[in-house]
Amino acid sequence: MKAIMLDKETYKQLLNQYISTQDEGALYRAERLTRNFIKKNILPEEIIDLHIQVLRETYPTIYEEMVYMCQFLLETMISYGLAIQENETLREKQLAMRTEISLAANIQKTLLSSTLPEVDGLDIGVISVPAKQMNGDYYHFVTGKDGSIGIALADIIGKGIPAALCMSMIKYAMESFPEQLMNPNDILRRLNHVVELNVDSSMFITMIYAKYKNGLLTYASAGHEPGIYYCKETDTFYNLKAKGLVLGVSTDVSYSQYEQELKAGDMIILLTDGVTEYRNGDQFAKRGELLRIIRQSMKLKAQDIVENVYQHFNSLSEYYQQDDFTLIILKKY
């Protein structure tokens, strides 16, 4: 027996009650019954079919025209029924896809996880929060045999899954470079080549690559949001000057390399544009606000500073994180 037939008596009783009293209570109960029908995947045409049966039983002498009318209505409802079924299938597919994306996001996390290196005299803090499930920002730390550390920070434009796939490509390309050639400008030049060959024409990547050893930071930038240098002696923040084209636009690009010496109490702040380019209603955040928060918490450990900054932006009213947010702070002590 079809599922709907289990409720035939209830339907009949409600219909008769309404015909004789026009009582709203009957309508209300009928509505609840319909919701139950929807749960059981009962289609609109089945309800009309039920309606015809109930009519015939209640009014054995009913005009045939009335029945024809109902049959006509039933036929016109069939497309709705098909649409509902299609909708249901889509919903199931969407659920399956969502599960796959969250699996992929977990794989991404595992693949791209980077442990903070231990360096004498340097306190490192990092936070990276994706706007959607998959993160389009990428950071990575490597420790060289000579005791130096390398820091890569990239923003892949084009978000979500394509960006995440692209990121894995970068990671494995970087790992294939020989260590003795690990100068920031060489790394960017080589990466540009890899990206240019492989990436969709409207996708591009910005990256800053820095190397730190014995109080000296060497870095190069491929169109990345400028980093910031805090000088303890003058108690001032300076933009880290760097010029360079984003990765993936031209074939042969060479990158300039810059240096910044760090003394005790100095800081280096690296970020992606998700930190400075977010919008609060109609207001655009400015780098000044970021610096104000950093200054307030400057005495804390580097990890606490980056977390403070994220908490601050996240707690603003109307804040809606549109872009991936990554902030790295290096504190020389």
Add this chain to the structure above:
Amino acid sequence: MNLSIDVLEKDNCSTVRLSGEIDVYTANKLKTRLIPLTEREGTVVEVDFSQVRYMDSTGLGVFIGALKSTKKHSSHLKLTHLNRRVLRLFKITGLNEIMDIEER
């Protein structure tokens, strides 16, 4: 916010007037209109930014795609009347050095 795109085609020159915001929601619409214009050999595509309030990096991607297309099809892309905030994006990414950009 939305983006409206007006295209005026005359001889070998297309003028594209943009008004609104170029972001992740409108970038695709812009791409669909802009790229075909750059696919005609010898044509100059001039994009007028005077009514563009805001652009994000997804929008930048569209212009990188258009630039690549001009190289492939021997056409030319020119951007005019960019506001300070939009121009900053082109400067940071180094694109101002390889693109024809006229400041506001």
